[in-house]
Amino acid sequence: MQCHYYDAALCRSCTLLPTPYAEQVAGKERHCRTLLGDPAGLAWLPPVLSPEARFRNKAKMVVAGTVQQPTLGILDADGHGVDLRDCALHSPGLHAALPALARVVTGAALTPYDVPARRGELKHLLVTESPDGELMVRFVLRSTEAVARLRKHLPALRAALPRVRVVSVNVQPEHKAVLEGEREIVLTADETLPMRLDAVTLHLRPQSFFQTNTPVAAALYRQARDWVDAAAPSSVWDLYCGVGGFALHVAGPGRDVVGVEVSTEAVASAQLSASEAGLAGAAFVADEATAFALRTQPHEAPDLVVVNPPRRGIGPELAGWLEASRARHVVYSSCNAVTLARDLAAMPSLVPVQARVLDMFPQTSHYEVAVLLARHAVP
Template identity: 60%
Template sequence: MRCDYFDAGVCRSCALMGVPPEQQLAGKQATVAGLLGARVPATAWSEPYHGPEVAFRNKAKLVVGGSKGSPTVGILDAGGRGVDLRRCGLYEPGLHAAVLSLADLLATSGLTPYDVPARQGELKHLLLTLSPDGELMVRFVLRSPGQLRRVRELLPQVRAALPTTRVVSVNLQPEHKAVLEGPEETVLTQADSLPMRVNDIRLHLRPQSFFQTNTHVAAGLYAQARDWAAQDERAGGGPGSVLDLYCGVGGFALHLAGPDRDVLGVESAPEAVSSARTSAQELALDPAVVRFEVGDATAYLQEGPTPDLVVVNPPRRGVGPLAGRLESSGVRRVLYSSCNARTLATDLAAMPSLRVRRARLFDMFPQTHHHEVLVELVRR
């Protein structure tokens, strides 16, 4: 892949730009294997899973800069000034078209971009998500509610330019710091969630829900977890009960649901739990067998009977104290999905009674050094 922004030196986010895809994969595999070391034997690794190297992002997280009538959408330079990246080649085609249309609409909206050095202005970020079926979620991040009226007035123009827009919302982020969004969200449309079809399951994203940036590779990740469970099931050792910690909108839990299998997903974000329950209802899953609850993932393992399989998909910092609880819990199998092999290595060291049986790298972020890795742990 070639990029004019990269060649001009205005954006270096894609640190591996110009490196052949196969070389990128080999380098990431070597890096992750090196960080995990002897804890993951060479025989445990499957071939890396990957998708397209371009036009793969389902999300655009755009900093709005420039001036009223002439906004930039992209990133900030070292001085805090806007750098326009509206033609970035990483976006899925429908998302690319949406970025271009919305950038043009912003120029006539009357909204004033937030000036970081001057600490003035209102519109901070534009956050877009595209579903596999072409529907859009559009979020405007403002410093204060004073310009909410202007966003409401812009809504008919957004719908006219982008007819597949399903959800539009305003997020308030009043603080002057590098935080993408704040806790307060106002949904301006009747629909408040974006359906995301992944494999044979329709997940639901509300404005502040987390979802993987690469839908194609996310589908491969969830399918791999389901396949590993099914392989043991065919051999007579499949899990009868699954506890999915940090379950989010239910991606792993719903893929692992099946006949005679009790599944419980635990997540601290109430909106994500509500989304997971919606998906389970659409799949006609028995709510007594497939359940989702709001709770603290790090403490939940101490409650109730020991499950056959625990799934963890933590943030970059890893599972922390939960590793010790998994070690002493008696859980026979763990599926650990990690976006940070360094913290994964630390967590594996805290679970010496659990050995890695299978591992696979998922290239969620081509053109960068970032990675996602799934490991299966079994008790020695």
């Protein structure tokens, strides 16, 4: 993939850009195999590849510059804006939307936040595109001072971008490297962006997490569904369930599924999706995953547990609980193979039997890996 920003040394976020794509993927699989030790009996499925460009469904743009000439992109070493609205990673819908949103910044007189001077209002623009081409647009502001102006300009925004479904303001008043704050003000009647993946529609709220690569995320959910269906459990937990991606893909007749997620917004989204799909056997709980598990006796564990933790992994407490539990299988989806390897070492009776690298983040060293664990007696 060619990138004029990279060639001009304006952005070097894509650290593997000079490396041919096939070599990138091969290197990621080697890295993962090395970390996991490639134990006997572990079958590696072919890696899931991604488009090399236009795969990102989310743009996280730092806003800088001036009202009349805003930059949407990143900051340089001195805290000044570098405009990256032509980034080749963004989906076609995002690529088309960013110039229109820059005009909204000017029209609504949203003063970009000046990091060195610590003044201004608009810090970030966060834009997500659904598989159907609809958009969620979030303006991260330092205060609510400009909310009324944004409401006034909402018709103009929708005229320029008819596919916009959700618009919100996130309030992040602190001067620190934090993408967003806790308070969200939704400006549209619609509060969720439907994300249709195969036969499952997920509902994404402004502060909900969703994978940035839609085709690879769909492949990840299909892989988990295939493993779960082959194991045929009657009961499943989906820990760190987010908006319910794994839980809703594996739910079905004769199977009780419980999704656990600390975000109440994400749980509300998952419940809405389950209701629309008529999945009476799928329930969702707002709770911290480890705390939820530790309140359950190991002999009362479900047949199968799906875990999809953040980069820190599941940690020793949850790993110890799973090791002691009656769960026959675990599906572990990891975005950090280092912590995955640590967690697997703490669960010696849950043996990796299949694994698959999914290239969620082309042009970088990051990747997703899914592992199916089956319980074996430890000699």
